[in-house]
Amino acid sequence: MVSLLDFEARAKALLPADVWDFIDGGSGCEITMRANRQALDSVSVYPRVLGGALSGTEVSLLGASMAMPVAVAPMAYQRLVHPAGEIAMAEAACQAGIPLMLSALSSCAVEEVARTGATIWFQLYWLRERPRLEQLIERAQAAGSTALVVTLDVPIMGRRLRDVRNQFALPAGVTAANLADGPASRAHLSSVGESAVAAHTSELFGSALTWSDLQWLRSRSSLPLVVKGILDPRDAVRAVEVGADAVVVSNHGGRQLDGAPASVIALSAVVAEVGQQCPVLVDSGIRSGMDVLRALALGASGVLVGRPLLWALAAGGAAGAAQALSLLGAEFRESLILAGCADPAAAGQLRTDLSSHR
Ligand code: FNR
Numbered sequence: 001m002v003s004l005l006d007f008e009a010r011a012k013a014l015l016p017a018d019v020w021d022f023i024d025g026g027s028g029c030e031i032t033m034r035a036n037r038q039a040l041d042s043v044s045v046y047p048r049v050l051g052g053a054l055s056g057t058e059v060s061l062l063g064a065s066m067a068m069p070v071a072v073a074p075m076a077y078q079r080l081v082h083p084a085g086e087i088a089m090a091e092a093a094c095q096a097g098i099p100l101m102l103s104a105l106s107s108c109a110v111e112e113v114a115r116t117g118a119t120i121w122f123q124l125y126w127l128r129e130r131p132r133l134e135q136l137i138e139r140a141q142a143a144g145s146t147a148l149v150v151t152l153d154v155p156i157m158g159r160r161l162r163d164v165r166n167q168f169a170l171p172a173g174v175t176a177a178n179l180a181d182g183p184a185s186r187a188h189l190s191s192v193g194e195s196a197v198a199a200h201t202s203e204l205f206g207s208a209l210t211w212s213d214l215q216w217l218r219s220r221s222s223l224p225l226v227v228k229g230i231l232d233p234r235d236a237v238r239a240v241e242v243g244a245d246a247v248v249v250s251n252h253g254g255r256q257l258d259g260a261p262a263s264v265i266a267l268s269a270v271v272a273e274v275g276q277q278c279p280v281l282v283d284s285g286i287r288s289g290m291d292v293l294r295a296l297a298l299g300a301s302g303v304l305v306g307r308p309l310l311w312a313l314a315a316g317g318a319a320g321a322a323q324a325l326s327l328l329g330a331e332f333r334e335s336l337i338l339a340g341c342a343d344p345a346a347a348g349q350l351r352t353d354l355s356s357h358r
Contacts, residue, residue, distance in 0.1 A: 001315075003331075004287050004308040004324055011081070011311035018166040019080050022197070023310050026254035027158030032262070033254025036285030039262030039354075043294040046351040048340035055343050057333050061279055061302055062147050062224040062246060064119050067097030068329050069302035069344050070292060072309055073253075073283050074123035074149060074228075076105035076197075079174045081314035084108075089313055090118035092321030096329065101149050101304065104136060109177040114143040121147040121226065125154060126213070127179075128206040136178060137221055148221055149248070150214070153229025155207040157198040158256040169196035179204075211238055218243040226281075229256070231266040233273040240274045246301075247274060249282045253306050264298060265354075271299030289331025293339060296347035 001007060012020050026033030057068045072093050079085030086100075086108040093100040099119040102110060104127075114120055122140035127133040140148065162168075169190035172183040181187075187200035206213075218225055227239040228248035236247050249267045251260045263284040271280050282295050283304035295303045305328065312324035341347050 001323060001327070004305075004312070004327060007308060007311035007315050007320065007324055011314035014314055015081060018163075018168050021162035021166055022160075022168055023075075023081065023307060025160045025162040026258065027160050027256060028258025030254060030258065032251050032256075032258050032260045035262040036251065036254055036264070037287075039264045040285050040287075040291050040294060042354055043264060043298065044353040045294060045297045045339060046353070047338055048350065051340035051346065052342055054333065054337050054341070057329065057336065057344060059302065059344050061099075061281075062121070062226070064099050064146060065097075066099065066302075068292070068332050069296065069300075070098050070325075070328065070332070071121065071281070071302065071304050072098065072100040073304035073306035074101035074103040074151070075306055075310060076103045077107045077170060077174050077176075078310065078313060079107035080170070081310050082317050084317055085313075086113050087116060088318035089309065089321055090114075090116040090120070091318040092309075092313075092325055094118040095318075095322045096325035098325065099147075102140075102145070104178060105176045107174050107177055110140055110143040110145070112177075114145070120145045121149050123149040123151055123228070124217075125151055125201070125204070126206045126209055127204060132179075134220070137217075139178065141221065141223065145223065147224040147226055147245075148217075149226040149228050150217060151228045151252075152209075152214075153231075153250065153252050153256045154201070154205060155209070156205070157195075157201045158252070158258065160195060160198070160255060163195035163197065164193060167192060167194065167196070211242060214239065214242050214244075230270060231260055231263070233269040236270045236274045236280075240277050244278065246279045246281060248304065249280060249300075250304070251284050253284050264295065267295070267298050267300060275299055289328055289333070289335045292328070292332045293335040293347055293350075294352070296344060297339075297350040297352045299348060 122145035224245040226246045227244040279301035312320040
């Protein structure tokens with residue numbers, strides 16, 4: 001394994017075809033999913049020379065010291081790909097010295113994941129029943145989460161055709177552990193012409209939210225609040241006005257609106273509007289240390305990595321995910337050195353060009 005992409009083939013060979021499709025797939029014709037990679041590939045970065053030695057790759061975000069400007073993206077139901085699920089992912093994040101965003105739909109309970117010692121930024125989906133959402137926030141805080149991440153780009157789940165064709169449903173052994181919603185939930189009930197996971201979320205999630213709901217959430221917790229799933233700079237401005245402490249520019253890895261722009265294309269305008277007020281993170285398609293450098297050169301303060309870490313978890317559990325993160329860290333370090341940067345902040349000063357490889 002010499003790059004994150006090497007884990008992809010291993011995971012695909014190991015996983016049942018429908019589970020592979022669930023993690024690999026995007027919504028609709030997967031145009032946005034492909035656009036994420038095309039856009040990243042098209043970003044050239046102008047290296048500088050004679051910048052002296054690299055002092056390190058560490059950054060500090062939302063009160064957390066991080067070995068590199070990377071966090072594990074929140075991803076539901078990780079026990080689908082490995083029996084140790086989110087616990088193994090958290091062990092890997094802890095070893096790599098980076099935070100783990102833990103999905104509200106995690107298949108291991110937040111308390112168990114917290115016991116690994118990892119820094120947990122707990123991701124909320126907007127549960128339709130407000131008391132249930134409140135309980136979830138309480139539970140995440142009591143378990144020691146140090147930030148809340150609210151994902152706003154899933155009013156309903158994007159139609160993922162692979163899951164519809166596969167009539168994808170969760171196996172009995174994988175449940176939403178934080179929602180006390182056992183193996184009899186809708187997510188386990190396979191039916192023709194439907195993804196059971198999508199049917200479950202439409203039962204569970206509120207879909208008619210407004211900015212006053214975000215205001216409510218802001219007042220409900222004093223933890224740093226990260227807003228995930230922003231593409232339009234006007235929404236970034238409003239989120240910051242409401243009190244968001246960071247924004248994640250994301251199209252959910254191409255799993256929501258198919259036809260939304262690539263995240264790295266949307267990034268610059270968001271940074272221009274709110275970059276002075278709060279950190280702007282980006283995800284969707286990050287696959288290498290060079291991609292992390294590209295994101296930073298475009299103005300991001302950090303990135304989230306999604307699917308590659310599921311591939312690595314599938315291939316080798318905690319050790320696999322730790323190996324992937326160690327590779328990513330080494331690649332990022334090398335990219336900083338080759339670009340002549342003394343530290344991650346210097347990457348923000350690099351010149352970029354968005355089309356030279358097209
Ligand atoms: C996700 N993503 C996601 N996001 C979120 O806020 N809560 C969640 O529970 C999930 N679940 C989830 C499951 C799976 C299998 C995938 C692939 C993705 C989206 C995720 O956080 C992130 O935005 C994307 O995965 C980033 O794109 P890449 O790195 O996978 O290309």
